[in-house]
Amino acid sequence: MIELDAVYKHYGDKLAVENLTLHVPGGELFACLGPNGAGKTTTIKLLCGLLLPSRGRVRVGGFDLQTEGDQARRLISYVPDQPFLYDKLTGREFLQFTADLYGMEPAHAARRMTDVIELFHLDDFVVDLTERYSHGMRQRTVFAAALLHEPKLLIADEPTVGLDPKSIRELKMLLRRLAAEGMTIFLSTHTLDIAEELADRIGIIHHGQLIGCGTLDELRLKSEDDGSLEDVFLKITESENNGHPASEKLSPSLTLPAR
Amino acid sequence: MNTQARTFRKLRVMQSHNALRQLLATNPVRILTILGTSLFLASFVFGLSYFGFHELEDNRVPFKGLIVSGLFDVLFLTLGSMLLLSTGIILYASLFTSPETRYLLTTPATADRIFASKFQAAIAFSSWGFVVLGLPILFAYGIVAAVPWYFYPLLPIFLMGFVLLPGAVSSLACLVLMRCLPRNRKQSLMLLGAVVGLLFGYWLYRTGVSAKTALTSAGGRDALQGFVDRFALASSPLSPSHWMTNGLLAAARGELRESVRYLALLWSNGLLVYLLAAFVSARIYRKAYDRVSDGVRRKRAYGGTGLDRIMESLVFYLSKPTRVLVVKDFRTFRRDPSQWAILVIFAGLLAVGAGNFNSYYTADLDTIDKYIVGLVNLSGSAVLLCAGLSRFIFPLISLEGRKFWILGLMPIERRQILLGKFAFAATGSVLVGWLLVIGSELILGLSLDGLVIHAISITAIAIGLSGLNVGLGAYLPNFRETDPSKIVVGFSGTVNMVLGLLFLVLTLGVMAGPMHAAAVMKHFAKNLEPGFPVWAYAGLPVGVLMAVIATVLPLRAGRRALETTEF
Numbered sequence: 001m002i003e004l005d006a007v008y009k010h011y012g013d014k015l016a017v018e019n020l021t022l023h024v025p026g027g028e029l030f031a032c033l034g035p036n037g038a039g040k041t042t043t044i045k046l047l048c049g050l051l052l053p054s055r056g057r058v059r060v061g062g063f064d065l066q067t068e069g070d071q072a073r074r075l076i077s078y079v080p081d082q083p084f085l086y087d088k089l090t091g092r093e094f095l096q097f098t099a100d101l102y103g104m105e106p107a108h109a110a111r112r113m114t115d116v117i118e119l120f121h122l123d124d125f126v127v128d129l130t131e132r133y134s135h136g137m138r139q140r141t142v143f144a145a146a147l148l149h150e151p152k153l154l155i156a157d158e159p160t161v162g163l164d165p166k167s168i169r170e171l172k173m174l175l176r177r178l179a180a181e182g183m184t185i186f187l188s189t190h191t192l193d194i195a196e197e198l199a200d201r202i203g204i205i206h207h208g209q210l211i212g213c214g215t216l217d218e219l220r221l222k223s224e225d226d227g228s229l230e231d232v233f234l235k236i237t238e239s240e241n242n243g244h245p246a247s248e249k250l251s252p253s254l255t256l257p258a259r
Numbered sequence: 260m261n262t263q264a265r266t267f268r269k270l271r272v273m274q275s276h277n278a279l280r281q282l283l284a285t286n287p288v289r290i291l292t293i294l295g296t297s298l299f300l301a302s303f304v305f306g307l308s309y310f311g312f313h314e315l316e317d318n319r320v321p322f323k324g325l326i327v328s329g330l331f332d333v334l335f336l337t338l339g340s341m342l343l344l345s346t347g348i349i350l351y352a353s354l355f356t357s358p359e360t361r362y363l364l365t366t367p368a369t370a371d372r373i374f375a376s377k378f379q380a381a382i383a384f385s386s387w388g389f390v391v392l393g394l395p396i397l398f399a400y401g402i403v404a405a406v407p408w409y410f411y412p413l414l415p416i417f418l419m420g421f422v423l424l425p426g427a428v429s430s431l432a433c434l435v436l437m438r439c440l441p442r443n444r445k446q447s448l449m450l451l452g453a454v455v456g457l458l459f460g461y462w463l464y465r466t467g468v469s470a471k472t473a474l475t476s477a478g479g480r481d482a483l484q485g486f487v488d489r490f491a492l493a494s495s496p497l498s499p500s501h502w503m504t505n506g507l508l509a510a511a512r513g514e515l516r517e518s519v520r521y522l523a524l525l526w527s528n529g530l531l532v533y534l535l536a537a538f539v540s541a542r543i544y545r546k547a548y549d550r551v552s553d554g555v556r557r558k559r560a561y562g563g564t565g566l567d568r569i570m571e572s573l574v575f576y577l578s579k580p581t582r583v584l585v586v587k588d589f590r591t592f593r594r595d596p597s598q599w600a601i602l603v604i605f606a607g608l609l610a611v612g613a614g615n616f617n618s619y620y621t622a623d624l625d626t627i628d629k630y631i632v633g634l635v636n637l638s639g640s641a642v643l644l645c646a647g648l649s650r651f652i653f654p655l656i657s658l659e660g661r662k663f664w665i666l667g668l669m670p671i672e673r674r675q676i677l678l679g680k681f682a683f684a685a686t687g688s689v690l691v692g693w694l695l696v697i698g699s700e701l702i703l704g705l706s707l708d709g710l711v712i713h714a715i716s717i718t719a720i721a722i723g724l725s726g727l728n729v730g731l732g733a734y735l736p737n738f739r740e741t742d743p744s745k746i747v748v749g750f751s752g753t754v755n756m757v758l759g760l761l762f763l764v765l766t767l768g769v770m771a772g773p774m775h776a777a778a779v780m781k782h783f784a785k786n787l788e789p790g791f792p793v794w795a796y797a798g799l800p801v802g803v804l805m806a807v808i809a810t811v812l813p814l815r816a817g818r819r820a821l822e823t824t825e826f
Contacts, residue, residue, distance in 0.1 A: 010553065011552070011553055012553065048364075048365040049364070049365065049545070050361065050365055050548075050549075050552075051549050052545070052549040070369060073365065073366060073367045074367045076365070078365040080361075080362075082358070084358045084359065084361070084362040086270070086274060086359075087739060088273075088274040088277045088278045088281070089270075089273055089274060089277065090277070093273050093277075097266065097269070097270055097273075098366075100262070100265075100266040100269065101263070101266055101366050101367060101368055102366075102367060103262055103367075129277060131739075
């Protein structure tokens, strides 16, 4: 579903993403980790087509984001860390706008709106203007809108920020169920517990490079640490900081970008 | 209409409907204020225009048709140029920096559809004031000139057609510039701004020289023609402002076919450029967005400078926490190149002006000419202050926006916040005003009486305008908008701008008017004695009182509004 091939992204002189190669198959829940400023959000923006790669190729569902972006974006839903809602629309109107934007049939859109309103417990406030929503209410509404058109790829940046414990629990169960049903999910998060609990594979980005990628066990092997994901993550990123590229210690079975 | 166009239209209808319903339910007084103020402004503009056109008609001024045509040409050229600039700035902010477009660009919304949506919003934002203020002027002309009935329904169609063309041109320029500018676009934009500023400065210089020749030499008709020729662009057959003038005047004369021909010319050209811009946007908008996000981001360590300490010492009379707020506003101002770059252009224009004054000086002007030039200088400086304060000071409270809770939680009274912003505005504008007026009039060699009266006038105007801008900015804030240019051209910004202009015209008339009248009387009486009669100074206390009222009333209203603001 996701194909990033030798992707570079420059911000002026700064290299934000360097030679990133990553393939995520359909139905996989992939978690992307990395310190602040590592290049996670840039990678997400490249996947959404918001930014274009300086070099390399980004494909989603077989469509090249650079040349077939409109088709690719029909398959994608993006939930940013700072959710955007129109202040002067109600939650229901925003859902309707999303359904119209994705060209959904009215009857199907109405059914799906009922489903997502129930799924994210929006009933109590869905007819209020979104300017009155708390961060958690906004996040739930944005998730509802993102899943309304049943995307093939869901990209979420820090999806649990602002949600209460019950909503986090429900969201985690939902994400697992969606992945099991075939939806590809690309998460970017600092909450290592969520990555550890949910992800099929985990990628660690540092200084714009993918320095680790695989299941938790594969990452443990790579870091030569049997601890939690937190221990593994810190060990991999610190060894990179100390000038010992983690790739030197990689198991040959893991696919990592060419340097 | 395709599906996405329908979706965006529905979005706009829903947003407007909800906003209006909410306003009616929660704050009907605000709607009444908006309607009342609009009506007042429209009536004022109508009254002033009616008086002017009536005087022209009653006094049987020769070539009055030519004068009206020239006035309309210059009016529409000026407004068109302003629309060109304001639409471009608004469109840049909404296409490249707004959270909404960041969201829409991740959806299947096509690039040209996003562009079209933002273009319509930018046009509405930048031109509603033009339409609302333009209609009373043209209505006044229609009544005085006893035009046929169809002149009136044609007016809004002409005005809407006219705003389309500059809007479309600036949107096209905005897209192409953002797509094609080199990576170091800040420097490139500044270079472009400097070139435009220099060209404008050169035009201003040539106009000044022509005006001087027309006023001071015995060049007569040729000199006057030279001055009029400076505005030839406005009356060029290829100028849209001229199409607008010709179309409206043709309708006024009863030549409907000719009028509709110009109307078609305006609309067809506007729509053609708009279509071209939409076509271009479909191909380059996403690439331009990517390029804007690509900008050079060099690390830079920021810190306090001597300028901050000077600013703090200038407001020594305030409490320490209020001084901290003043320095915060000053720091924000000096770190935003889009703000001080405009000041650099102002400084360039000032240099051109000083060059002109110098040439006046060497031309050994007659005393009365010095007073005329001095009055023009004072008026120009006052207008410059009005524009600057409206652009930079009025949006200050609104720009606190969603961060207002930071100020709200500070151990400082809200009236002190307002006082700090007023002190910042008044200190800066008084200094700039003195520099512009006293500096240039010393070069001009104006009498001491004239210089003192002008200095007091500009001080009163600077302080009054500061109070008006800070007070109204707090009374009519727009906490949801993050783009200052949208706040300035919005309803409250336009009301503030017009009230500011009204205040400065009245203050100038009351404070400097009598002295200049006395100077004219002395000139015709060939009275060479220094000084003026007492009545020439009589307007000063009235002007000071007006400045106090313009400061206190808006600040009081703003303080009340600010104290009840929830965050």
